[in-house]
Amino acid sequence: MFLVFPDSDAIARHLSARLTEIIRNDPQAVLGLATGGTMEPIYARFVQDALESRLDVSQVSSFNLDEYVGLAAAHPQSYNHYMHQHLFDHLAFDESRLRLPDGLTTQLEQHCRDYSDAIASHGGVALQLLGVGTNGHIGFNEPGTPFDSRTHVVELSERTRVDNSRFFDSMEEVPTSAVTMGIQDILSAREIVLVVTGEHKARTMLNYQEGGITEKLPFTALKLHANTHILLDEAAASLLDDTLCQRPPQQACA
Numbered sequence: 001m002f003l004v005f006p007d008s009d010a011i012a013r014h015l016s017a018r019l020t021e022i023i024r025n026d027p028q029a030v031l032g033l034a035t036g037g038t039m040e041p042i043y044a045r046f047v048q049d050a051l052e053s054r055l056d057v058s059q060v061s062s063f064n065l066d067e068y069v070g071l072a073a074a075h076p077q078s079y080n081h082y083m084h085q086h087l088f089d090h091l092a093f094d095e096s097r098l099r100l101p102d103g104l105t106t107q108l109e110q111h112c113r114d115y116s117d118a119i120a121s122h123g124g125v126a127l128q129l130l131g132v133g134t135n136g137h138i139g140f141n142e143p144g145t146p147f148d149s150r151t152h153v154v155e156l157s158e159r160t161r162v163d164n165s166r167f168f169d170s171m172e173e174v175p176t177s178a179v180t181m182g183i184q185d186i187l188s189a190r191e192i193v194l195v196v197t198g199e200h201k202a203r204t205m206l207n208y209q210e211g212g213i214t215e216k217l218p219f220t221a222l223k224l225h226a227n228t229h230i231l232l233d234e235a236a237a238s239l240l241d242d243t244l245c246q247r248p249p250q251q252a253c254a
C-alpha cells in the first residue's frame with residue numbers, strides 16, 4: 001500500500017510527528033538519516049516542531065546513509081555540511097552521537113566495516129529515512145548492488161551524477177564515488193520510511209509497482225521488509241494503480 005499525501009508539506013508534517021513520537025518514547029533513539037532535496041522540507045518542519053515543543057534531542061544518535069568520497073565535511077556540497085545546515089545546527093544535538101561516513105578517510109575499507117559494525121552495535125536504527133534516485137538507488141546503492149551488501153564504496157552512475165549535478169556548479173565537480181550503507185544495513189532498520197516526491201519520480205514508482213524484487217532496481221529490496229512505509233505526493237503517485245493508494249486524513253496545519 002502506498003500512502004499518498006497532497007504535497008511534500010503534508011508529508012513533512014506527518015513525518016515530523018512520527019519522529020517526535022519515536023524520540024518521546026525513547027530519548028536515546030537511533031535514527032537513520034538521508035540527505036537530498038526530498039528531505040529538506042521534512043527537516044525544516046521537524047526543526048520547527050521540535051523547537052516549538054521543546055523536544056529533547058540531546059541523547060538521540062544518528063547514522064547517515066552516505067557521503068561523497070573526496071569531499072571534506074566542511075565542503076558546501078558534502079552530506080555532512082547538508083546535515084548541519086538542515087538539521088543538526090538548529091537543535092541541541094550531542095555532536096558526538098551524530099555519524100556520517102567520512103569521505104576523506106584514507107582507510108576506506110576499514111572505515112566501511114567500522115561503520116556497519118557501529119550501526120549493529122547500537123542495536124540497529126529505529127527508523128530509517130530514505131529517498132530514492134530516479135534509477136531506484138537507495139543510499140548510493142546503484143542498480144546491481146547485492147541485497148546482502150554492507151557499507152561500501154560505490155562508483156556513482158552517470159545518471160546519479162547528472163541528477164545530483166544540480167547541487168554543484170558544474171558536472172566536473174560532482175564526485176565520482178561515495179561511501180554508502182549497504183542494502184543489508186538499510187534492511188536491518190526496525191522501521192523504514194521511503195519518501196518520494198515530484199513528477200520526475202512517477203515512472204520510478206511505476207517500475208516499483210510493476211516489477212518484482214530485483215537488484216536491477218535496488219529499492220525493490222524494501223518489499224522484503226515487513227515494516228516499510230512508502231509516502232508519496234500526488235505527483236510521484238500519478239502513474240500508480242489507485243487501488244493501491246491510501247490517502248490518510250490530513251492533520252490541520254499549525
Ligand code: F6R
Nearest residue numbers: 034035036037038131132133139
Ligand atoms: C541521500 C541518498 C540518496 C537520495 C536520492 C534522492 O542521502 O541516500 O539515495 O535519497 O538520491 O535524492 P533527492 O531527494 O535529491 O531526489
